Amino acid sequence: MRLALTLATVLLLAFSAGAQAPPIRIGFASAMSGPAAITGEGVRWGATLAVEEINAKGGVAGRKIEAFFADNKAQPGEAVSAVRKLADVDQVDVIIGQTHSGACLGAMPVVKEIGLPMVIEACSHPKIRELSGKGGNEWTFRVALDDEIMAYTFARYMARQGVKSSSILAMNNDFGRGAAVAYDAAFKKAKIQLLSTEFFDPGQPDYRPVLTRLKRANPETILAVILASDGAPFMRQFRELGLTQKVFSRGSLGSAEFLHQVRDNPKVGDGVVEASYWITGLDPEWDKKWTERYKVPPRIHGSLSAITLKWAVVPALEIALKKHGKADRKTIRDALEEVDVKDSPLGPIKFDANHQAWINMILIEMRDGQLRILEKLPTSPALLN
């Protein structure tokens, strides 16, 4: 009798081990080639690290995760190809990504047509919020804050500090232009006078002409919509020309990446106040793992994709598996609407009627080569009124 029981148990175990449920397939789309390739690299790194982390802990409710990557070249046409490849060829159940607003906008109609949930980790175009959710595109969700939300919050903060005038300096791409439009409106509301708006091409090295123009407009403050890699030459030349305005920035100027680039003279960045929703230090363990593996400071898009995976998609997968016993595209989409995470590194993640998560905005100050969190500002739809 005992022998039969043991045999049965052994057979049962062997059987269940062999008949393991297939892994859950998650697609990541970003700019893997072209001038914005650095963002895609970050996403790939972040996703790989996060997936390993999750699988090392046994996966999600026992199911492993498999990551697939596609290149959207930061263009809407390629985004369509990327989505279709992930959906049809790789058969993913959910997509995280696009990173760049043009690509997001191109991908949105396609995920709706296919019926594939997409959780956006970084696109900042306000239109995405308008188009998503109940009554619109029910398959797209966004974790990141968009320019409108951030602009109103930031402008209010600036007004509270007594700022009376400003000039905008923004990258000439979807990110910068969108921000410029948003801050224009936000400044009006906060009664800050906008003296001028300037655009520059990312990657171009010479800021002196535009700095000269800024000097002439003579605003009290400058709102810079700029990334760390451009921020470094910008701030150097800013100091070189002797400008003294207070710099408020939105992008990744106030970041570990920037400090790494100016490590020969960190005081170049002193006094800059950055508005963001991510910074190194929100999740020190993650930062450590990243730096150990990749030998550079954690990158924003990589960390955002990882956080989106761990604190938005994984909870949704858990809900779907618990409720329906399976995690396919439709159940994941429904589950995402029920996600209610209170304490992710970004703040609360709960998708409202427009499928937007209202995470925290963080104000960071740079001084003496250090980043310091000035204030954590929770956001909510009420801010926009």
Added chain:
Amino acid sequence: MYAMVAAGLALMLGVARLINFAHGEFFMLGAYAFWFGYSELGLPYALAALLAPAVMVLFGIAYQHSVIRAILPRSWHVQLIATLATSIVLTNLAIIVLGTQPKEVPTVLSSRILDVGGLRVAWQRLLVLAASLVIFWGLHRFVARTRTGKAMRAMSQNREACAVVGVDVQRVAMVTFALSAALAAAAAALVSPLFNIFPDMGTTLTLKAFAAVVAGGFGYVNGAIAASFLIGLTEALAGSYVSYAYKDAIAFLVMIAVLLWRPQGLFGRRIGI
């Protein structure tokens, strides 16, 4: 900076009748070579700055032996496409090998600022100006005085005659090439401390240098130099006074206007250096 790059391009065009669309990549690779010497090997600035042209000379020679020799006798369309292809290969290999993260090479001179009565300028910029003048003067002397230089001028005027007279056409072409690469690399070593280094940096540069070369009178080095200064100046002025975003477009439009006004280029289709 534009001038040095354009000069190199013009040299090749005038002497060897070669269009090299990968020229911007010489600049980019030179910048990386400089970065490698300065940041990774820890060489002092001057040494690293000399390392870059040295490396690029070797690269230029290798490039000439492999690719250029094959396309030299072909039509300029073929040359354009072939060198464009090379440019694509080099840029993307750079992304793969060197990574997308831009490199910074701040030097002592780029951080220190000279303040003269309200006009503030980083010392490095003065170095760029001074060095370019020295280099151009050196180039002029080389071309005017040395045998190889004279051979280069002769070749740009009449290639077949040169071969007849006994000039070693291949060798002169190789020297021209090496010189061209060195010029680009020197420019890179000089300006890298001011800006970032990244794999894509060569592409716009090639376009502008090409425009300068054509506007300056196709193959006429001094013309190319003059045209590049014109481009640089227009950009700076347009950027400061008109509109920063449109400055590239304005500079190009000015170039086109110049070409329309004088279709032979600023100084006419002069052959020679």
Added chain:
Amino acid sequence: MPRAGWLALGVLVGTAPWLVAAAFPRQQRYVLHVLIFTALFAALALSYDLVVGHVGSLSLAHPAFFGVGAYTAAILATQLRWPFLADLPAAALAAAVVAALVGVPLFRLAEHAFAVGTLGLALVASVVANNWVEVTRGPLCITGIPKPTLGALAITTLPAYYWLALATLAAVMLLYRGLTTFRLGRAFHAVRDNEPLAGAAGIDPLKYRLLAFTVGAALAGGIGALYAHYLSVMCPEEMTVALTVNLLVIVFLGGVGSLRGVVVGAVLFTALPEVLRLAPTWRLVIYGGLLLLVVVRSPGGIESLLRRATGAGAVR
């Protein structure tokens, strides 16, 4: 290729949606999407080859015409609610007008200057698209471009799009064939191969160059309109100078001046990378290398390889 061969190819291509559904049931939408892009790109490459291959003018301005067409259609469709059948010809016309206006002064320039001039045009167009936010919405893109409707027929499914793209390609191929053979074709080639002689023979090079340039631009503009309607979004990133590089690769890899070559080149360039699925940056390295090899060893491109293989007669 013998008649039967052409017929078979035509049947294959025409029934592709069903074949694809049968062969790749789970991936059919992706495959169809790739085929649509391939068809559009092939048509665009042919329109480019008219200028580069048949009148011998190395124009680098094609992205500008593509962009003008795409944006014209996008703006007309979203702001003024024009139907597809109206905004398509408008797009082509707009591109043709720009080409004519710009072509007259540019064609007075010598070869290299012409190339630089067209490059400048492409750059200017790209900058304008990016910065003229009031009209093009710049990097914020024009969204919500409606699906095309042909009268009562709405093109909403992928197979429908495929046939539309295929029809476009067929039309462009016919036009290409028509323009490059008979007397007109010979005139083009005369201008390309020996301009002074052509002039002496009474063929005005300027007139013919301008004709090819304008027609090429009009076609590019029309294809741009189709593209914008397909994606329902149009952004400045779609008309950068990089597009010229892609077109150059297709045309030269495939075989300048040859219909078959260019189409084969487009298929290889668009469809192959999807099949190979390499890392994107490596893909570009391979393209560059391939292009280099082909240009150096076999300047007639794949077309000349094909000819040699089939033992055809005189080249070009």
